[in-house]
Amino acid sequence: MSEHRTWLHAKAAGMDLLIATSDLREVVASAPVSPLPGRPAGIAGVVVYEGEFLPVLAWDELPGCVAPPGRPQALAVLRPRLGIPLERLVGTTDLPHGILREPEESDPALPWLGGVAHEEGQVFRLLDADRLVALLRRFRGEH
């Protein structure tokens, strides 16, 4: 876990979420998600992105997450070609040195979490793209 990165700060599934900009392809306006019959767990459906289908994450099916309170405003497209619905974009941030912590073992979001940062009473949760993809693959295997 490196702190010397720039992070995209967004509100997602009711959380303050940080995504490393190095994990991002781009952030695009949200489009209606087409439901996929027999979809795998953790995937809400697909949108068409650059002429191809892009799977979109179902936040409420991830451990430690709740259903997003509103319609997503944007979609963060991760490099492994996965769309992350975001309710609101806050901006980019360089976290102050030393505030990132490993997630606790008891944190239910551990399977997709890359770290947690506390600052001025706010809790930031770091999305680990590799862990998230591995988790979704596990879901598919279990399915």
Next chain:
Amino acid sequence: MGGRFRIPDSLDRCRCHHERGQLLDQSFDDVWAECEDLFAQARKTLASLKEIQPAHVVQASVNALFRTTHTLKGMAGMLGFPSFSRAAHRMEDIFDLMRQGRLRSTDSLVETLEAGMMALEAGLNGLRRGRPEPEDYLFPLRKQLGELEALARPTEGGSQDLTSLLDLPPDLLKALSEYERTRVTALLMSGMPIHGATICLEFATFDERLRVLNEALAALGELVSTLPCDVPEDREGLGFLLLAGCPSLDAAMLPLLEGELVGTALLADPSRVPESLRNPPAAPEEEALPPAPEPEPAAPPPGPPVQEVEILRLPAHRVEALEARLMAVGQLRDAASLLLHKGMDIRDDRPAALMNQIQDGLLEVQKSLLQMRMVRVESLFSRIEPMVKSLSRDTGKPVKLAFQGGDLELERGLLGRLTDPFLHLVRNAVDHGLEPPSERLALGKSEAGSIRLSASQRGRNIRFDIRDDGRGFDLARIETRGVTLGLLKAGQAHTPERLHRLTLEPGFSTQERASQISGRGVGMDVVRSEIEALGGEIHLSSEARRGSLIRLSIPLSRAVVSCLKVRCDRQSFGIPLGNVVRVQAGDQVHRGGDQVTVFGNSIPMESLQACLGLAEPDGQRSFVVLSTQGASARSVEVAIGVDAILGRGEVLLRSLPELAHAAGIMGGSPQEDGILWVLDPEATLSLAMNSLMRRVAHV
């Protein structure tokens, strides 16, 4: 092509990459593409030489092969591959001997030439991957090629020349090249008269007219020469004498324009050829030659001229640019579809008609673009056959080879990447899989081993099966070797699947000594990594003394699929027509688990909703009977209940990314009313059977 590359730079780049063992520079893409095309054409032409054809067609084919090897020689020299250039030159010489009539086109000769061209092609692929040049690409064929060259050598006293029989002035006779002399001689000895046609053509159009007349003469027989000649004083233009070997020639047989005057004459009658030369006794060297081809029919029907197929070559970067455009077109259509979906006034059907036009037009564009990249699987199979024949000869194992599914189409790049793994697997099957004839006979098998290659589309994948009826994998030996190498723990039970897969591990080989053909412990792991890099899978199975099956499953990225469109649960689905046996709709309401009668047979019915885990309907009046494809499996038929039949159509299928793989769905196609999901028929059948079994078991 000569002017396109600055030779010193090219050489520097080649050397630089050789040293690093990397692929050659991408700027050579068009050179490789041209070489690939040349080899592909040569394969086809060589294969055509095994068929009985009129002499002039054979001659045209040999000439084409001569030109091909000549071009390859030049390109190799330009790129700084002297050994390759030498080898191509040697092949060019053989084709030259053939076109001069010094070597007869026989099956064994053609097989040797096929092996030679394959050796060059394999060498070229090696160069492309940055491998160093071998000293002699044709080393394994040195004996056969040496024999051919010795056979073609002129006998004591020089070769025959019957051009003196031509009724032509000495200055024109002198103008004939050595090749033209040998062709005149060969034609006369085979009983074919030589005719001449003199014509005066206008300066402005002579080249085009000459081409047309040459083609016409080639269609009548064999065009031997086009010689410039004097023009009568009262005319202006360029004069030509066209020499052709054909049964007869008359001005009326030629496509002449108004004002064009042609004179025709019989220049040499084969009856003037001495009897001894018309039926020459076989020279001692020629006894080794297989029998000459059947004599030509007395009046061979003039065959069509050999068609030169125009090849469109596209450098990789252009194809990529085209792909980007294809995606942009797709996005445009998606955006238009979304707009229409949001803003369409239901009282006005013009937007819908317009949208349909856009959709149809774009689909055609997309199909055309996709088609540019597609090649038939038979082009892969065509590489296998000569290799197996050559292996069969080298190993002394007769092989019966069968192909199925050659008409399937694959993206060119995908097929190109499959070639080496495929050749390796077939080579292994001949070398290690099939037993020697004596062993087969002792086992009660036929003397000739069987290798069957098939290609079939299975859902979103294309499947290649390589089956042989040989000895199968020696699992005990694999296990021992696996323990020795530390890949398996001694004393533990290992499943046949595990043992078969072990052969795909790097460096794994049970062969104590490498044969000339395979068994060096490299290859199978390369095969696996290449297949996996394509997103595919490799599966091995075998039965002792019964044979082996190697199954490659490769995902298709995009394709145009003919579908039956249906609706279920307010969602559109496409069912590939290849698996649809019957579509039936009536008044009777059916539910999942019912039996329906189709063609007098009772078959089970399951709703598509149940198959895909959607909410089950109360009942359905329409169903589509699906069946499994392929000859190997026992056909299974199930009626799939749907809410409505919408019709049929072609859709551009986009595959689903790995993270979104859904059971029973092959891919989707964005339409104006949302995404049409294309079913994977085999997987849907499997889901239906599972659902029916759960109903029976009340689970």
